[in-house]
Amino acid sequence: MNAEDLELLVSRTMPFGKYQGRLIxxxxxxxxxxxxxxxxxxxxxxxxxxxxxxxxxxxxxxxxDPLRKGGN
Incomplete structure (x- = not known):
């Protein structure tokens, strides 16, 4: 695990399936x-x-939470 992976979790969306389009x-x-x-x-x-x-x-x-855009 690295900081870049954590940032990807709050910026990358699920590309397929029931939750397609939702942030990972x-x-x-x-x-x-x-x-x-x-x-x-x-x-x-x-x-x-x-x-x-x-x-x-x-x-x-x-x-x-601190990594989310807008601090949400």
Whole structure:
């Protein structure tokens, strides 16, 4: 994990599926857990989804708040 990956979580959107267009940082935990059970996609999107699942699972999502545009 690096700072650039954390910034991507709050700026990159999900490119496919039920939550297409939603920021990766805003994906629901049950959806991230589904990927953890069934396998993450290959490439950057899979790496980011795995990172987001770890943050969500460990209650660390609030760490992303300062990185969001506008400080939301």
């Amino acid at each position: 940082a805003d994906l629901p935990g049950h959806y991230l857990n589904w990927f953890a059970r069934n396998g993450f996609p290959k490439g950057e999107i899979g790496r980011l989804l795995a990172l987001m699942q770890e943050l969500d699972h460990n209650g660390l999502k609030p760490l992303l």
